[in-house]
Amino acid sequence: MLKPIVLSFFLLVITCNAAVQDFCVADLMGPEGPAGYSCKNPANVTVADFVFTGFRAAGNTTNIINAAVSPAFAAQFPGVNGLGLSIARLDLAPGGVVPMHTHPGASELLLVVQGTIVTGFISSANNVYVKKLVKGDVMVYPQGLLHFQINGGGRTAVAFASFSSPNPGLQITDFALFGNTLPSALVEKTTFLDDAQVKKLKAVLGGSG
Amino acid sequence: MLKPIVLSFFLLVITCNAAVQDFCVADLMGPEGPAGYSCKNPANVTVADFVFTGFRAAGNTTNIINAAVSPAFAAQFPGVNGLGLSIARLDLAPGGVVPMHTHPGASELLLVVQGTIVTGFISSANNVYVKKLVKGDVMVYPQGLLHFQINGGGRTAVAFASFSSPNPGLQITDFALFGNTLPSALVEKTTFLDDAQVKKLKAVLGGSG
Amino acid sequence: MLKPIVLSFFLLVITCNAAVQDFCVADLMGPEGPAGYSCKNPANVTVADFVFTGFRAAGNTTNIINAAVSPAFAAQFPGVNGLGLSIARLDLAPGGVVPMHTHPGASELLLVVQGTIVTGFISSANNVYVKKLVKGDVMVYPQGLLHFQINGGGRTAVAFASFSSPNPGLQITDFALFGNTLPSALVEKTTFLDDAQVKKLKAVLGGSG
Amino acid sequence: MLKPIVLSFFLLVITCNAAVQDFCVADLMGPEGPAGYSCKNPANVTVADFVFTGFRAAGNTTNIINAAVSPAFAAQFPGVNGLGLSIARLDLAPGGVVPMHTHPGASELLLVVQGTIVTGFISSANNVYVKKLVKGDVMVYPQGLLHFQINGGGRTAVAFASFSSPNPGLQITDFALFGNTLPSALVEKTTFLDDAQVKKLKAVLGGSG
Amino acid sequence: MLKPIVLSFFLLVITCNAAVQDFCVADLMGPEGPAGYSCKNPANVTVADFVFTGFRAAGNTTNIINAAVSPAFAAQFPGVNGLGLSIARLDLAPGGVVPMHTHPGASELLLVVQGTIVTGFISSANNVYVKKLVKGDVMVYPQGLLHFQINGGGRTAVAFASFSSPNPGLQITDFALFGNTLPSALVEKTTFLDDAQVKKLKAVLGGSG
Amino acid sequence: MLKPIVLSFFLLVITCNAAVQDFCVADLMGPEGPAGYSCKNPANVTVADFVFTGFRAAGNTTNIINAAVSPAFAAQFPGVNGLGLSIARLDLAPGGVVPMHTHPGASELLLVVQGTIVTGFISSANNVYVKKLVKGDVMVYPQGLLHFQINGGGRTAVAFASFSSPNPGLQITDFALFGNTLPSALVEKTTFLDDAQVKKLKAVLGGSG
Known part of the structure; x- marks a missing residue:
């Protein structure tokens, strides 16, 4: 039978654990290193650090390319620092395009949640992989390769891109x-x-x- | 001025590149190693290997937990093999729940695309981080920690979970x-x-x- | 034949090496990053930083679970910071148990040095792997999976757990x-x-x- | 004092070591995985596997770009498989250019051994870093970023590019x-x-x- | 209230999981790659793959160095393949010595479980770190650096060395x-x-x- | 047709990118961590950080070993910090030798650019791999293994060693x-x-x- 005295064991454990970090929420003001930002003091970490609410509204596509890319990388979403992944929202109005680009530091998974998107990438062996995606479809672009997204229909398309790094980088060729x-x-x-x-x-x- | 003779340079380069692989599409029948599945012969790789269409329809939630989890890990989506990320679809009917679980091999980003979800995780230091997410919100769960998702409203919720590994694993505590x-x-x-x-x-x- | 003048070469080399660090002893007061603690100034590092003497005495098992876990992770043993491994001592009095738990950040090797221990883990595919270990036996638990240890005999058992990370974490399910x-x-x-x-x-x- | 009997100890050790591999020379015919080629049977490995002699002669620059790139990646130099680095020779006749390109899988160090080279890269933040290098100079290009090399003088330039991967890839934008x-x-x-x-x-x- | 119908959900999950591997027990007959041995078919994996019993008896120290090193690396202990750690037993009779050596592929933690051991390592900066360890003490040797162990007392010493790789390698200088x-x-x-x-x-x- | 208004899209992107770092030029005065030095403020980074000019002149070989090793590791060449590679220049006058040594933290590629060099390494399995290299030849030494270089002819030899780490370390056995x-x-x-x-x-x- 268990009695409250068991607490003594667990309290010891939790004392040890006080120094343990399973995460490293970015302290954007601290020194940065090759593996990412410094960790925020865990005593000051709250659930808000692990939640990103900036995707509730659509990005502004009233520009000549009729598109918007909204990143939630470590700089915008400190909770992903050190955890090996991040995400971005992509809005493509009719005629919209995300021009040819690469992410030097990550592979990408594109998930279409509204509309249709024509997308593709080109490999080092110079093969072309292009596909029209509909709602629910996912395409993966291997790290560092040129790829693009174009609205494939007559209404706004929305997609989310997941990355295999909290800091994928973005280099638009143009x-x-x-x-x-x-x-x-x-x-x-x-x-x-x-x-x-x-x-x-x-x-x-x-x-x- | 450029003439077709430039091809000779590029043809040499492409010959070298024939052996280069920027990706390693899973050959599910070949030997598997600690870093993932063997690579499919690149000559047989097509764009279909990089696209997953299994999320077009909702998962079947007519079960007692009113929920469905549909993975697109390397075993279901060979294109992500070796690329450091994968994805799953989550359907939560009213009252639905994904019970307490961990992913031993990956951190996770949950993106709500329909409805509301009450979700949270517990850290090694035994802190509890719980939040109600609405459409467009993202939460990150650090690798290996217990977490759960519950439908937070009166209608079906849908979410997509991205993982920092093509093979995140799944251990439901119950x-x-x-x-x-x-x-x-x-x-x-x-x-x-x-x-x-x-x-x-x-x-x-x-x-x- | 060699003369002291060879020193000039080596002194040059050692000058270069003054900036080289083969290790990164944790400076527990400095900023922490995703890869671990900041490095202590190597000029102040001594052999004491690489030696841990906290396992000489048994842990206190006079609690209701009759067990004690004493970690030598980076927070307790700064010398392992950045080196990819750590260790803990486990004392199990008769009837003692280390309850079901996971280490979110490391695989573990358990080595029994006294007594017998019944131990096991459960995989993502929900297979159960349980074994009674005697003195000298080693069991490996893959990263992030639920496992437990129970004293398997009538006298105190002692074991040492090695981890594949200086910061393995510990999440006891209960x-x-x-x-x-x-x-x-x-x-x-x-x-x-x-x-x-x-x-x-x-x-x-x-x-x- | 030492006697030949010490051999017994060492023979035991070497027996154990027979299974140890410090390297994994590529077996280009075996299955490939995300971490590289399968390992050649170590019993058949010779020093020739660790030496590459293909750079003794200049590459053929009698083409319209007046340049040649000769790789010694894992496919050409099996000894580097799994070791985290590789190399290529670059010949630039007068007027020669290596057009704008990226390496999706590696950072690069360019070492000029003859002539002068004007070279540069562009960052994700869209900063331009360009420099004219002379014999002995080294420039580093971070992974995945666009860069180029142009002969900077009136005679043939020769350089060697080291990469942080045995399989860096090469994507020439044009x-x-x-x-x-x-x-x-x-x-x-x-x-x-x-x-x-x-x-x-x-x-x-x-x-x- | 829960009914057996919940099984339907879990059975679906387990079907997906059938392809999931949290581990990669070495198939010593299959192809080896840079990340380790091929995985044994998980259907044939048993708890015996995760347990090593070869340390129950002392190593034979009746040789001129009065010492024995018994490895449980991936080749001897297939369960550690791909898991980032391994272990070895060290027996040092009176006067025994493990000569100066390095492990090219891993850092090491030495745990003394019987007797006393004089041990140390030398850094790239050419500093010497030597200590006499007693039962229960642990010393860490950073990866690749020269180190040694000598029996520090009048009776047999026993220690266990944990490594940060399933394949640490061993190079004895002599x-x-x-x-x-x-x-x-x-x-x-x-x-x-x-x-x-x-x-x-x-x-x-x-x-x- | 494109108009300057497209700038609005790109300006938004560049604003996001202002926080993105594709590199982490070493701030040698900042805190160091297991993954390397802290990053210099990107606003202060110039092309000079990515170029190393210290190899223009030969190293001084007027010492008893008739050799000089000049490193461009992260401490001398801040631009390589975090990028996974570095380089060193090696001058070997007639009779010159780089004594038996290891790099605890990196594999090495040696490229001969002048003269001839006799070089080799010894594996964990105690096999010896020795070769005489001429101008243009490359040899790879797997991480952590003993190796050496000796001038193989009657005139000064020059070589460049690339490493798979910005901080390879150097331990000369003698x-x-x-x-x-x-x-x-x-x-x-x-x-x-x-x-x-x-x-x-x-x-x-x-x-x-």
């Missing part, structure tokens, strides 16, 4: 080529694009040089 | 304690539950001993 | 279910235990709600 | 966009490039669609 | 230098040892060349 | 045995070397005790 200070001559030399094409996109995307 | 051949005496000795309680649940859950 | 603020209604809903059973164990283990 | 079956409409939609530009490069690089 | 075909001239050139010394130890340890 | 405070009696007991030999090398290498 933005990397035309949206910064990389000189046009270097872009042309390394992509074989024509000068007029490069200059045109640099103007649109705010690049200089 | 099933582990009462649904197998573990002798009642051992269950009672290691859980302090009463004999009548153990016998009752063993009968319900099909356990013996 | 303590997680009945020893905190998790409301009884949630426990009952997620475990199918009867209200009376839950209330009884909550009283014993100090839980509220 | 080749991924214009050298396969990805339909022109999809390229244009996801890159904002003009139709004429896309068609022109598809013709040069052998793409269809 | 054996590597003097117990194989490495030519004496190379040994002398790379160690500065005298020719007579090298020849003497080669004779004792069975080396040639 | 230096570990004879160049510190490890007592001669312990050296002799654990290596079987004669007292005269130990004393002689301790004198040369500056060891005491």
Whole structure:
């Protein structure tokens, strides 16, 4: 038969456990290391650290690409720091597109929850894998490979992308080529694009040089 | 100026790349190792290997717990093998519950796409983190910790759980304690539950001993 | 033939090495990250940091479970920080038991050094693996799975548990279910235990709600 | 004093060690898994498995880009399988360029051993890091980010690229966009490039669609 | 109230789980990869795979070094394959010594269970950490560093070494230098040892060349 | 057609990305953890952090071993911190030797860029793998195993060693045995070397005790 005295055993255990962390909620103000952010003091951690509510409303797609990407990476969702995964919401109005891009630090699973999406990726062996997804479908993009998403129908599509890292990174090819200070001559030399094409996109995307 | 002769360079590169794999689609018939399944011959890989369509229909919740869990782990979705993530669909009819359980091999992100869900986890330090989630909310459960999901409203709730492994595992506490051949005496000795309680649940859950 | 001048080469090497760390002794006061504690300044590290002497005496088993678990995890044994392993001592008086539990962050090797221990674990596929171990026997429990230890004889048993992480965590099922603020209604809903059973164990283990 | 009898101890040890592998030379014919190729039977491993001699001669740069990349990844150099690194030789004739590309599976260190190279990478935050390297200089490109190399002088440049994986992968942006079956409409939609530009490069690089 | 119909839910779950592996017991006859041995078919796995009984008897120390090392690595103890840890038994008769050695693939925890042991390691920064351990004491040796164990008293000492890998490897310096075909001239050139010394130890340890 | 308004989308993305780090340039003054140094504030990172110019000049080989090793590990080359690789330059004048040593934390790839080098390693199974390398040849040494390099010709040889870690460590056997405070009696007991030999090398290498 059990009596309250059993507490003494458990209290000892819990004392030891006081120093144990099963998680490492990001302290965004602390030093960051190769494995992620420093851990918030566990005494100050609450359930709010493990819940992200920023996906309740749709992203704003009133822009020329008719799309919005809303990340819940470690910087936005401190609870995922150190846990090996994160998530983002994707809104694609009719005609919307998430341009060709890569995530240097993670593989991705795309889940369509509304509408249809035409999506695909290209492998190192230069094979093309493209598919039209409907509500409920999932596609996986292996780490670091070029991929894209396009609204595949006449109404807004919504999807959620899960990543195998709390910090997957995002490199949109157009933005990397035309949206910064990389000189046009270097872009042309390394992509074989024509000068007029490069200059045109640099103007649109705010690049200089 | 570029001429077709440039192909010679690229053809050389692609020859080298023929041996490169950015992915390792599971060959479920091949040998399995600690890092996952063997890779399917890349020459036979198609886009279908990277797409999972099994979530289009709701899971069958006409059971006593009014819930269904449908996994897309490496065994069901070969494309995620080796890529560090997977996903499952969760249907919770009114009154439905996913009983207390752990995933021994992964952290989890729960995304609510319909209805409301009351959910929580318990840490090694024995703190309780419980929250009612609405549509669009996400909760993260650190790897290996006990957690549960309960329908929080009057209509069916649907959620998707992403995992930080293609093979997260699933151990439902009740099933582990009462649904197998573990002798009642051992269950009672290691859980302090009463004999009548153990016998009752063993009968319900099909356990013996 | 060698002359002292060779020193010049080695001194150069050691100068470089001054910045090299083969280890990262925990600085328990510094910031913690997902990979563990910050490193103590190597200039202040001594052999005492790599030696743990807290297992010389038996743990106190004069409690109702007749058992004691004494951890040498990174928090107690700073030298293991970052090195991928740790250890604990287990004392089981006659009738003693380490209740059903998991380590969310590590696999475990149990080595019996005195007496006999009945022990086992349950897998995700719900198979039960139970064995009576004698002095010198070792059992391995895969990461995150429920397992237990019970004194298997008439005299005190002693064992040492090695872990594949300096911070394995410990979640005792009873303590997680009945020893905190998790409301009884949630426990009952997620475990199918009867209200009376839950209330009884909550009283014993100090839980509220 | 030592006598030959000590052999008995060491022979025992070596017997145990017969099963130990410190390496896993790739058996290119065996099953491949997420962690790499199967291991060649260690009894058949020779020093030739750990040495790569394919870099003695320069790569053939008589092509329109005046460059050659010669990999020694696990498929070409079986000894690096499972060891976390690999290497490639880069020859850049005057005017030569390695076009914009990524390695999805590895970070890279570029070491210039002859001539000068203008090289750079672009980060997720869209910062540009470009530098002209001379003989002996090293540049590091973080995993998965776009980077390029251009001959920076009037004579052939030679460099060696080390990678943090035996299977780093290689995705040349131009080749991924214009050298396969990805339909022109999809390229244009996801890159904002003009139709004429896309068609022109598809013709040069052998793409269809 | 619960009825047997709940089984339907759980049976569905267990069907899914049939493909789930929380472990990967080594199939020593199957292909080996960088992450370890292939997995034994889980249908054939029994509790015996997770238990090692080879440490019940002392190792044979009737040799010139008066010591015995008995490993339970993956090759001897298939249950630890893929689980990140292993163990060995060490017997040191009076005067016994485990000569200077490294484990290329793991950190080690030494636990003394009988007698006393003088032990230590040397760091990359060339610091020496030596300690005399008594029964119950633990010392940790960081991965890959030279260390040794010597019986510290007048009676047999017994210890258990845990490793942070199922395949830690073992390289005994003397054996590597003097117990194989490495030519004496190379040994002398790379160690500065005298020719007579090298020849003497080669004779004792069975080396040639 | 694209208009500057597309900027709004990209500006949102770049705002999110401001918190994203694809790299973690070492802040050598910040706290260090098991995964490496703290990250320098990305706002202060420049291309100079990713370029190492310390290999332009040969190392000084006017010492008794006629050799120099110049590391570009994380401590010397902050840009490699957290990226899984590093590099060192090796100069071997005629007769030069890099004595028998290990890298506890990394595998190594040696690339000869001038002259010839005789090099080899010894495995846990005590096999010897030795080869004479010429310009352009590469040899891989698996992690933690003893290896050496000797000038194989009549003129200075130069090589570059890449490592699978930004912090590979370096333990030169002679230096570990004879160049510190490890007592001669312990050296002799654990290596079987004669007292005269130990004393002689301790004198040369500056060891005491």
